[in-house]
Amino acid sequence: MIDKLEFFIALAREEHFGRAAEMCGVTQPTLSAGIKQLEDQLGVMLVKRGSRFQGLTPEGVQVLTWARRIVGDTRSMREEMRAAKHGLSGRIRIAAIPTALAMVARLTTPFREKHPGVTFSVLSRTSIEVLSLLGNLDIDAGITYLDNEPLGRVTSVPLYDERYQLITAAGNEYSDREHVTWEEVSSLPLCLLTPDMQNRRIIDQHLADAGVQVRPTLESNSMIVLFSHIRTGKWSSIMPLNLAETFGFSEPIRAIPIVEPDARHAVGLVTAPRDPHTPLVQALLDEAVALAGNLRLEAEAKLRQSSNR
The missing domain is CATH 3.40.190.290 (D-Maltodextrin-Binding Protein; domain 2)
Incomplete structure (x- = not known):
């Protein structure tokens, strides 16, 4: 069922059967058949039928929340088993607001020194896009504002003001x-x-x-x-x-x-509010806490230098 839930998540995100199929690496008939099988298994219609995508049914909206949770937990389980066997490896996907992009290296560089099997993908996105990508499981973490506009349900680590x-x-x-x-x-x-x-x-x-x-x-x-x-x-x-x-x-x-x-x-790192987090995301959160402490010490040192002049 996991692959069918992933098909459904992709369709909800892309709002187009062809693009969703392409994102999943399958043909459009395969994706459509997978979603129809998911509907049959659940006993409800998930997608409004027509010549093209017309939106989700009310039941589809409910299932989408569960689908994201189940797929996210499945990925966490797979990653945890891989980490237990081989150590941390894989790719971390980060989206950051433009003004925070220069700070990303302060997070990724020490992280990769500790975990050389990990690679990164870093995107520049608006704060709204960061949250959307996080909700759709398209990124593992975001760096965005924490206190100016609603964040919704996220796990956050304040980094700097x-x-x-x-x-x-x-x-x-x-x-x-x-x-x-x-x-x-x-x-x-x-x-x-x-x-x-x-x-x-x-x-x-x-x-x-x-x-x-x-x-x-x-x-x-x-x-x-x-x-x-x-x-x-x-x-x-x-x-x-x-x-x-x-x-x-x-x-x-x-x-x-x-x-x-x-x-x-305030600007900080945000992740989906999952418990437990995947090993990669948890390690990134730990690194963010360490970075926040270093940035705070640096700010205090600059303040002391300024007051001594």
């Missing part, structure tokens, strides 16, 4: 300041992430709270595009402190704290 800075070239307005306000930043030609990104929604909300509205002169879903425009000296941007530090901005680019307020939003 995202704080915001004006990134601008030396010689631009406010570039010689120790800090700027959200209202002041609004007057600059800004390049920002696209509105479908939660980081952008957070920035828009802080600007709105300051009584201003910004229409960026450039929007992109790529941090590389934003960085390249900042380096021309013609654009400024608003980015998290940890991201600016990771990319090592130096002269003639300045990173200036934005205050009033000095906003903070």
Whole structure:
């Protein structure tokens, strides 16, 4: 029955029989027959019938929740048996919001040093996509915001607080300041992430709270595009402190704290709320806890250095 449940999960995700069959590596007739057999076994209709996919029946929606749980538990069992026999191995699939991508290496590098048989797949996705992929069993873990928009049922490990800075070239307005306000930043030609990104929604909300509205002169879903425009000296941007530090901005680019307020939003690792987790996911959660501790110690050390100046 497990293969039929996987067919059903793929169909619910793709909403198209042909694409679902392709994702499962079978022909469309094989997938359709498998779902029909599942319906016969359960005694209910799962899919609204028609010339094309028309959605799930109410019973189908209920079965989908059980299907994800059963398939997830089956994968956990198989992985646990493999780990018991051969040690940790396999692929970990991670999706991260763009502003957290630079932090992923702090998690994956020490993990792979401990478990060299593990490989990684890392995707850049919006916060909404991260949760959708997690719910559909398409990823093993996500890195996203924890406190700004509803997460639903997940297991989470807070990693760090995202704080915001004006990134601008030396010689631009406010570039010689120790800090700027959200209202002041609004007057600059800004390049920002696209509105479908939660980081952008957070920035828009802080600007709105300051009584201003910004229409960026450039929007992109790529941090590389934003960085390249900042380096021309013609654009400024608003980015998290940890991201600016990771990319090592130096002269003639300045990173200036934005205050009033000095906003903070938690970012962390999220996984499906399964008990027990697969050995790979549990090891990743343990690594995230260790990383969070290291990041906290680093932040405390920087604070002490700053207060001693």
